[in-house]
Amino acid sequence: MQVLQVSNLPTNRLALTNRVYLNPRTLHAIFTSPESSTYLVSVGGHPYIADAHESVEPGQIALNGLQRRHAQFSLSTRVEVTEFRPDPEAILSSLEISVDLLAKKSTGAKPREIDTDKLAEDVINNYVNQMVQLKQILAMDFEGTKVELTISKLDFLQEGSSSPYGQITGPTEICFRKASKSKLVSLSGSRVSGGSSGGGNSIFLGDFDFEKLGIGGLDAEFNRIFRRAFASRIWPVHIIKQMGITHVRGMLLFGPPGCGKTLIARQIGKILNAREPKIVNGPEILNKFVGGSEEKVRELFADAEKEQREEGDQSMLHIIILDEMDAICKQRGSNSGGGTGVSDSVVNQLLSKIDGVDSLNNILLIGMTNRKDMIDDALLRPGRLELHVEIGLPDKKGRNQILNIHTKNMREANRISAAALANLDMVAEKTKNFSGAEIEGLIKAASSYALTRCVDVKDLSKPPDEKNLILKLEDFERALTDVEPKFGAKSQELKALYRNGFVPYGETFDFLMSTMERLVEQGNWIVTNQVVTFVVIIILTSLFDFQCDPPIKRL
Structure with missing residues (x-):
């Protein structure tokens, strides 16, 4: 062990190596019998690769400004320097680095385009075998530009490693993200990480099951939404640029009431790795003050605009869910704003935000309505709400899924009879033309019969019979007479017209x-x-x- 005094580097060029420098005699005193040509030293508990330099005085160790700031050393501080032996658990399988320019002064010029594939090669060549830790800052010369690299994530080769440091090796996978709020660089290539709006592959929060999300009978609709709205967002930004396409910025869910439009919109927000969805009902946007409605529309997009300016293609996806859209987006010129033209102004404001001069690439607007025919045509064209998905009445398979979803808790608590479970397919057959909400109402009606059966209506002071609370098949059959579908033919009225065929x-x-x-x-x-x-x-x-x-x- 040596106790050495911290000093400046002999030349500024050495600051870009992330190494520390000692006098050759001092280095040989620490490594009396070196086992390799790479000298790893611990400087006050921080590991670095050490090199010999004749210009460094004996008894001193030269560090650059970034190293001194990270270790909280000042010049002339005396620190303990010992040989460092890396733990095998410290080898990194992957490394994430945030990138910015070393000189932060903005010149107003376009952001510096950085190819992350080339940058990854340079990082490996310059820093192989070096030890790094979270939030450590490195300075490097990349194609004539001084860049600042900040270690933002370490993934170790050995799972469960608790090492505070990681060692960069040749096979270490390196990916990059733009530094937060930086406007000086723009990243391209296949090594860009994060950012679900521009094609980071982490847009979905793992695998998901529609039935676990409480959605039944909408598999085909979900598949279409995924293909049109999300497939492009899984790919890296540079691939989408090579294809010459932009992401879908809006979709319209339309169909009869109670079929799951609001449910599917809310669940989309939950399964995506995106910002918290903004959910607003159409009439809530209307304001009694002049210009107030348009201001509320601008507020919906404000966070997405700010992040787009700061993060660029690495911005997270912002979801805006607009329910009862027909209330504010009627055909322009239809005098739907009571003669004030408010509805026309709201439509114009939406058009400019979705697909205007400064159109955003990090938004997804989900509109919902029962009256698609009332929506202004300009909103429905490609580039705006271009994906139109009809959420209609579920088929038999969908009705079966909905019945299983709403009886899940009963099955787990053994509150439904085996006969009722075995005949859910028959119940699905009898609920033709039922919407999802009406099927839920059917189960509530059936449950009411089971609950009433276990209550002594003559003496309500007695506690209910919890042990015998079981939903039976006859409860479903009685409930079918209580709940009638809103859509479809009135079977009783029709039968009265042809009693004799x-x-x-x-x-x-x-x-x-x-x-x-x-x-x-x-x-x-x-x-x-x-x-x-x-x-x-x-x-x-x-x-x-x-x-x-x-x-x-x-x-």
């Missing part, structure tokens, strides 16, 4: 029936192995004159 009366009737059956079949299209029901409008013209020419009925 149909009596064919000739060729005209047969032709009409075959035509109607064909039209019904046309309303069911098979899309990706799933039956999708569309509304078909039929116009019948009467053969008789009822003072109309011709009389028309819409079915």
Whole structure:
């Protein structure tokens, strides 16, 4: 061990090596029998590679300013210097480094473009076998530019390693991210880490199961949303630039009430590695003061704009969920703002924020509505809310998934009978035209029968019979008479019209029936192995004159 005095480096050029320098005689006194050509020393508990330099006085050790600042040494401080033997657990498998320019003064010029693939090669060549620790700052000359490298993440080859230091080796994988709030550099290449808006591969928070998220019957819709809105965001930024495309910035979820539009929007926010979603109902944006509504729209995008300026392509994704969108985004010129033109101004403000001159690449606007026909056409074009996904009534498979989701807690607590579980498929068959919300209401209605059965209504002072609280199949059958779907034909009313069936009366009737059956079949299209029901409008013209020419009925 040697006690040496901290001094300056002999030349500024040596500051870019991240090494410490000693007089040759001092170095040989520490390493009496060196085992390799690399001299690792501990300087006051901080490990560095040491080199000999004739200009360093005996009894001194030369450190650069970044090393002294990190170790909190001042000039002339006396420190203990010993030989350092690295722990095998300290070998790094990967290393993340944040990048900035060493000179922080902004000149107003474009950010310095840095190829991270070349930078990774230079880091390995310059710092192989060196020891680093979190928040340590290194200075390096990269293609004539002095860059500041800050160690931001260490991943060790041996899992569970508790070493405070990591050793860089040839196989160590190195990735980079732009320093926080830096506007001086722009990173490109395949070694860029983080940033889910620009194509970091960490946009999803691991694997996810739709049923665990409480979503049933929407697998096809989720697959389409993933393909259109998120597939491009998984790829690195430079690949998307090579493809010459931009990310989808907005999507519109539309369909009947109770089918899961709000649910799917909220769950998208949960499964993404993104900023906390901003959820706002359309009418909440309206303000009684002039310009107040437009200001609220600008506030929704303010955080995304700020991060885009500071982080660039490494900005996180910002999600804005706008429910009841038809309340504020009606067709312009329709006088929907009560003569004030507020709705028109809100639409104009949204258009400029989504796809204006300074359009953002780190946002995803999710709009929801029951009335797609009322939304202004300019919002629905590509580049804005270009992805339109209809969230319709679930099919039998979807209804089965929804029933399983809402009976999950009952199954785990053994509060549902085996017969009811075995016949959930039958319940799904009987709930045709039910929305997801109506199926949830059906289960609540069935549960009410089970709860009432275990209560003595004649003497409510008695405690309920918890042991026998079981949801049975007959509870579902009784609940089916309580809850009726809003959509679809009124079966009881229709049955009353043909109690004795149909009596064919000739060729005209047969032709009409075959035509109607064909039209019904046309309303069911098979899309990706799933039956999708569309509304078909039929116009019948009467053969008789009822003072109309011709009389028309819409079915």
